[in-house]
Structures are given as C-alpha cells and as structure tokens.
Amino acid sequence: MSHPIRLVDCGSVPALRSQTVFHAVAYAMTPETPDTILLVAPGEPYVSVGFHQDVDKEVDLDRCRELGIPVIRREVGGGAVYLDGNQLFCQWIFQQGRLPAMLEDRFALYVTPLVETYRSLGVQAEYRPVNDVHVNGRKIGGTGAALIGSADVLVGSLMFDFDVDTMAQVLQVPSEKFRDKVHQGLREYMTTLRRELGTPPGRDEVVRAYVDACSAALGRAVEPGPLTAAETAMAEELDGRFASDEWLFSAGGLRKHGVKIHEDVHIREAVHKAPGGLIRATAQLRHGRIADVAFTGDFTLQPGSLVASLERELRGTPLEAAPVGACIDRFYDRYRPQSPGLEPGDWSEALIKLAASPETGP
Amino acid sequence: MGIWAGCEIPEELYYDVERDVWVRLHEDGDVTLGMTDAAQTRAGKLAHILIKKVGKHIERGRSAATVESAKWAGPLPSPLTGTVVANNAESFRADVLVANRDPYGEGWVVRLAPELWEDESAHLVTGAEAVERYRERIREMGIHCYRCEE
Numbered sequence: 274m275s276h277p278i279r280l281v282d283c284g285s286v287p288a289l290r291s292q293t294v295f296h297a298v299a300y301a302m303t304p305e306t307p308d309t310i311l312l313v314a315p316g317e318p319y320v321s322v323g324f325h326q327d328v329d330k331e332v333d334l335d336r337c338r339e340l341g342i343p344v345i346r347r348e349v350g351g352g353a354v355y356l357d358g359n360q361l362f363c364q365w366i367f368q369q370g371r372l373p374a375m376l377e378d379r380f381a382l383y384v385t386p387l388v389e390t391y392r393s394l395g396v397q398a399e400y401r402p403v404n405d406v407h408v409n410g411r412k413i414g415g416t417g418a419a420l421i422g423s424a425d426v427l428v429g430s431l432m433f434d435f436d437v438d439t440m441a442q443v444l445q446v447p448s449e450k451f452r453d454k455v456h457q458g459l460r461e462y463m464t465t466l467r468r469e470l471g472t473p474p475g476r477d478e479v480v481r482a483y484v485d486a487c488s489a490a491l492g493r494a495v496e497p498g499p500l501t502a503a504e505t506a507m508a509e510e511l512d513g514r515f516a517s518d519e520w521l522f523s524a525g526g527l528r529k530h531g532v533k534i535h536e537d538v539h540i541r542e543a544v545h546k547a548p549g550g551l552i553r554a555t556a557q558l559r560h561g562r563i564a565d566v567a568f569t570g571d572f573t574l575q576p577g578s579l580v581a582s583l584e585r586e587l588r589g590t591p592l593e594a595a596p597v598g599a600c601i602d603r604f605y606d607r608y609r610p611q612s613p614g615l616e617p618g619d620w621s622e623a624l625i626k627l628a629a630s631p632e633t634g635p
Numbered sequence: 636m637g638i639w640a641g642c643e644i645p646e647e648l649y650y651d652v653e654r655d656v657w658v659r660l661h662e663d664g665d666v667t668l669g670m671t672d673a674a675q676t677r678a679g680k681l682a683h684i685l686i687k688k689v690g691k692h693i694e695r696g697r698s699a700a701t702v703e704s705a706k707w708a709g710p711l712p713s714p715l716t717g718t719v720v721a722n723n724a725e726s727f728r729a730d731v732l733v734a735n736r737d738p739y740g741e742g743w744v745v746r747l748a749p750e751l752w753e754d755e756s757a758h759l760v761t762g763a764e765a766v767e768r769y770r771e772r773i774r775e776m777g778i779h780c781y782r783c784e785e
Contacts, residue, residue, distance in 0.1 A: 324701065324708045325683035350682070350708035374776030376679060376706050404706055420709030 277494040279307040280484060285358060288319040290508060292345050293515050294500075295364040297508035299424035301501070308371055310487055310495060311364040312480060318357035318436070319343045320443050324350050324419075328521055333445045342443060346521050349417040349428055352533065355443055359434035359465075360414070361476065363387065363483060365427040372425050376418060380404040383416060383427040386486035390431060393482040396469045405536055411464035412535035431483065432465040433473040444532060447542050450555045450567050457565070458534040458557050538564070543626035549573065549614020554623040556592075563590050563597075563624070575611040582608065583620070592628045597621050637766030642672040642780035644769045645739055649759040651714035652768045654696075657739060658714060658759060664752070665720060668699055669743040670711060673773060675735050676780040679704040682731065686722040686745055693717060695755055699745045715755050717747035735783040 283294055291313050298309055319342055322328050331353045332344055342355075356362075365372075365383060373379045384400045391398035391406070391413065401407040404416045416429035441456035466473040488495045500508075514520050532540045534557075542555045550572035557564040566587050574580050583604055590600045601617045604610075637644035644650075649658040655674040659667045670678070683703040693699055698710030699719070722745045726733045734742030749755070760768050773780075 323703070325685060325703045348708065350703040350706075374677060374778060376677065378777075380706065418707045420707075 276307060277496045278487070278491065279309045279498040280495050281309060281311045281498060281500055282480065283311060283313040285314050285316045288315040288317050288343055288356075289345060289512050289516055291315040291356075291362060292321065292347055293508045293511035295362075295366055295426065295428065296348055296421055296515075297504050297511050298366040298500070299421035299426050300511070301504045301507040302366070302368070302422055302424045304368075306368070306501075307498070308367040308493075309365070310484075311362075311366065312483075313362050313364070314358050314360065315356055316358060318355065318439065319345055320353055321356050322346050322353045322521075324348050326353060329445070331445055333443055337443055340439070340442070342439075344521060345515055346523075348421050349419045349426070351415065351417050353444060354415065355436060355440035356430075357436060357439075359436070359467075359473075360430040360432055361479065361483075362428065362430050364429075365425075366421075367425045367427075369420075369423060369425050372427075377403055379418060379425075379427065380416065382490060383418075383429065385490040386483055387414070387416075387429060387431065389486035389489070390479060390483045391466075393486070394466065394470070394474050394479065396466065401536065407535075408464050408469060411462055413464050431479055433476075433479075434467040435459075435463060435465045437463070446532070448553065448555065448569070450553070450569055451540060451542050454540045454555050454557050454565070454567070455532050455534070458532075458538055458540050462534045462538045541627045543623055543629075544570075545619060545623035545626060547572065547615050547619035547622075549612065549619075552615075552619060552623040554627060556624070556627050558592060558627065561592055563587050563592055566624070568620075568623075572615055573611070573613055574615070579608055579610045587624070592624065594621065594625055597624050637763075637769070639766070639770045640773050640779045642676070642769065642773055642778065643739065644672070644766045646762045646766060648739065648765070649756065649761045650765045650769070651712075651759055652765075652772055654712045654714055656711060656714050659743075660752075661746075664748070665746055666715060666717070666749050666752075667743045667746045668711070668713060668715075670702070670734050670738050671769075672738050672780045672782075673769065673776075673778050674711075675738045675742070675782075676778060677776075678702060678707055678709070680732055680735055680783060681727075684724075684727050684731065684734075684744070686724050686727070687719050689719050689722060691719045693719065693747065695751075699747075711744055713745075713747065714759060715747060715749045716751050717749040719745055720748050721746040732783045 388398045388400050398408050406413050414430045414432045419426045437459045446452045537560050539558045545552045551570040553570045556566040586604050590596050598621045601620050605617050657671050686700040693713045695716045699713040700711040
C-alpha cells in the first residue's frame with residue numbers, strides 16, 4: 274500500500290479529549306481519510322470504563338469524586354482502568370480492509386511496534402498473544418480493538434509509569450481485603466518503563482522509536498499531519514456526549530466479577546456459609562492455582578494464628594476439589610485446630626466457589 | 636447451504652456482505668437480523684451485547700446492537716431502516732455465546748418491521764450469489780469459521 278499513514282501527535286490534552294479525539298477521527302472518517310496513528314496523553318488523571326461496563330458496579334464513584342478524578346466511558350471493550358499523563362496512548366484509526374481481518378493477526382501487527390519500541394529502549398518486552406505485552410512475565414500496558422463508525426480502531430499505550438495506589442483505590446471492590454489483593458496483584462504483575470529502567474526515557478525519544486517501529490511493521494511511510502476541521506468539530510461534539518451522565522450510565526450490560534490483573538492473574542472473592550459462621554475467601558489466582566488467599570468472616574479457628582498458617586499452606590495449590598481438599602485435610606491432621614461448626618469441607622467449598630466465579634474481561 | 640472455509644452461508648437468507656449481517660424475510664414482511672458465521676468468528680466469543688429495545692426506530696447503517704467480545708467491540712449495523720418489533724436479549728442473557736453457537740438460529744439479534752424493503756433490499760444478496768460473494772470475501776480475509784463447542 275503506497276498511501277502514507279498520517280501521524281497526529283496531539284501532545285497532552287484534557288482527560289476527556291484524550292478519549293474523544295480517536296473516536297472523533299473514527300466517526301468523521303470518509304473514504305479519503307488517511308489511515309491514522311494518533312499519539313496523545315491526558316493532562317490529568319481519569320478512569321476509563323469499558324463500553325458495556327456497569328459503571329457504578331465497577332468504579333468507586335464516591336472515591337473518584339473525593340480524589341477529583343473524572344470517569345469516562347469509551348467505545349472500546351474491556352475493564353475499568355486508571356489513566357494519567359504517564360501513559361502515551363497509541364491509537365490506530367484505519368480504513369476497513371487495511372488491517373488483517375482476523376483479530377489475532379491484527380493484534381500481532383499492532384503490538385509489534387509497541388514491543389520494538391520497548392526493546393529499542395533496552396526493555397526486554399515480548400508479544401504475548403492475543404493482545405498483551407509482557408516483560409519477564411509482567412504485563413506492560415493493555416490493548417483493545419473496536420469498530421467505531423466505519424473505522425477499524427486499535428488502542429494501547431506505552432507505559433512510562435503507573436500509579437498502582439490510585440488504580441487500587443478507584444475500583445469498586447467487594448471488601449477492603451479484596452482491595453489489598455488487587456493492589457498486591459498490580460504491584461507484582463504489572464511493570465512500566467520506570468520500573469524496568471529506573472528513570473523513564475524522554476517522550477521524544479519514545480515517540481521517535483515508536484513511529485519508526487510502526488513504519489517498519491506496516492511497511493508504509495508515516496508522515497505528520499494535522500486533524501481536519503471536521504475531525505476537530507466531531508471531537509468537540511463528542512466532548513459533550515462523553516461528559517454526560519446519560520452516556521456514562523447508559524451501558525449496564527452483564528456484570529463482570531473479579532479483577533483481572535493480567536491474562537493469567539485474577540483476583541476473586543467467594544463466600545460460603547457454614548453452620549459455624551461465614552467464610553469469605555479472597556484470593557489471587559495464577560495459572561489456575563492459588564497464588565495467595567486470605568480468609569475473613571465470623572468463623573472461629575483456634576488458635577487464631579492458624580488462619581495465617583492455613584493461608585500459607587494453600588499457596589501454590591491447584592484450584593480443584595481434590596488437591597484443595599487434600600491440603601486442608603493435611604492441615605487439620607497436622608495442627609488439630611478447633612473450628613466449631615466448621616468442617617474441613619467448608620474451607621474447600623469456599624475455595625472451590627472461587628473457581629466458579631465468572632471470567633472477567635480484559 | 637453453502638459452506639466455505641468452515642463458514643456456513645444459508646442460501647435462503649439475504650446478506651449485507653460489507654456489514655456482515657444476515658437478514659431473514661418473514662411472511663408478514665418483518666425481518667430478523669443477526670451476525671453471520673464469519674462475523675461471529677471474527678468477533679470471537681461474545682462477552683456482552685446491548686440490543687436496541689422494542690419500539691426503537693433504526694436508520695439503515697445505524698447499529699441495531701453493540702457487541703463486545705473479549706478482544707473487540709463494535710456495532711451490529713442494520714442493513715435496513717425500520718422499527719424494532721422484537722429483540723433476542725433474553726436468549727443472550729441465558730447464554731451470551733448463543734450467536735457463537737448458532738448464529739443463524741437461536742442467536743438472532745433483532746426483529747424489525749422494515750419501512751423501505753423494496754428500495755433497500757436491492758443492496759442485499761441471496762442464494763448462489765450470496766455464497767459466491769462470501770467465498771470471495773472469506774478468501775480475501777483469510778477467515779476460517781469456527782463455532783463454540785463448550
């Protein structure tokens with residue numbers, strides 16, 4: 274394909290505009306519109322929620338209000354995410370038919386320049402199909418795809434730094450224990466340029482590397498260009514729509530449970546009511562195993578220090594009935610705890626319910 | 636029934652090939668719409684769908700539903716202008732993968748009373764022509780269809 278790709282570097286823009294601008298290029302697309310790569314960063318932090326997410330079930334709106342963080346819904350799927358100026362959004366808005374038809378191939382193409390950019394900066398990033406970038410098992414940024422108007426859109430980011438503390442605060446979670454687990458999961462399984470390099474490189478250096486990598490991956494020239502008047506007008510129109518409560522609260526699809534930190538790491542919570550009290554299990558699951566678990570509730574397990582022992586014993590156990598049951602039986606044999614109204618099977622039941630929690634989106 | 640690269644293309648249906656939507660014309664003049672086999676394959680397993688409510692008027696080209704899979708989101712554009720007379724939200728609530736399993740049957744999305752069938756159906760294709768157009772499209776795109784088993 275000989276047509277050059279238009280590069281629009283918007284720099285730093287208000288939070289709302291960092292979302293509306295790529296929607297605007299897509300909605301204003303005509304057959305003459307060049308395929309476009311948009312680079313943009315938000316001037317202030319915000320929470321972006323997925324197209325079909327039920328906002329007040331996903332985001333702690335009171336906490337966001339306290340922190341002065343706006344919440345903006347996008348027309349791209351996936352989960353709620355905290356965004357700020359430490360991320361450079363790389364948005365592709367292409368004519369239909371110019372990108373691979375199958376999503377797996379489309380993501381492989383989109384992710385390649387992200388990976389190459391990190392590598393050129395000395396970070397050993399790898400493409401993790403279908404749509405992730407990992408560095409030594411940690412996820413760096415997220416990506417998504419959509420058809421918006423008549424445009425094929427791909428979104429993702431280059432992560433200079435990430436505010437784990439605020440991300441963990443703004444999500445709606447079933448308990449504070451769960452919030453701790455989310456926080457811990459983000460800290461363990463996400464990474465950034467700052468984490469990998471100590472000091473993140475300058476924006477200009479990163480942009481140069483990314484643009485070169487895009488040109489190489491797509492086999493086309495990438496040339497800077499401005500937004501058209503129609504695109505700017507559309508962005509202004511969408512600013513109004515995206516800022517409205519009507520838009521923010523209009524989705525309300527199916528409920529997603531749990532929080533996915535990355536493809537293999539999930540935070541889940543389950544409750545089991547036993548005769549001796551309620552057991553709430555909050556766990557980090559990794560590759561189908563219990564990476565970490567915390568029990569809370571109004572049960573009695575004596576001596577009290579044994580709760581922590583049980584939690585420790587369970588680490589690494591596959592989340593399946595047989596190994597979980599065997600682990601708990603071993604624990605009862607070894608420590609002979611007093612747990613009135615609680616059988617070993619009650620702990621197993623709480624844990625197995627974790628596995629039955631529905632899968633969450635990206 | 637035409638089958639190409641695993642993609643079923645029932646010949647009794649009408650298709651908007653560009654928008655990848657099938658249309659079934661009923662005896663009472665209503666039409667049902669849904670995702671084609673190629674469309675459900677490209678989207679992947681659905682995670683959410685939000686379908687326009689009964690009574691809603693839809694212009695040709697505007698979305699009759701928005702669809703989200705694990706990795707993609709987009710509209711199901713209506714190839715016809717009309718008013719929604721029924722939607723299949725109930726089936727998707729019971730099984731969000733219904734269109735991935737049975738795109739032309741249980742996985743229908745919306746039923747419309749079309750207003751401009753005579754004019755607008757001119758851009759739809761059916762029968763052998765539809766199979767041929769889809770073969771071409773599937774070949775160009777390198778699609779191989781698959782259905783959800785579990």
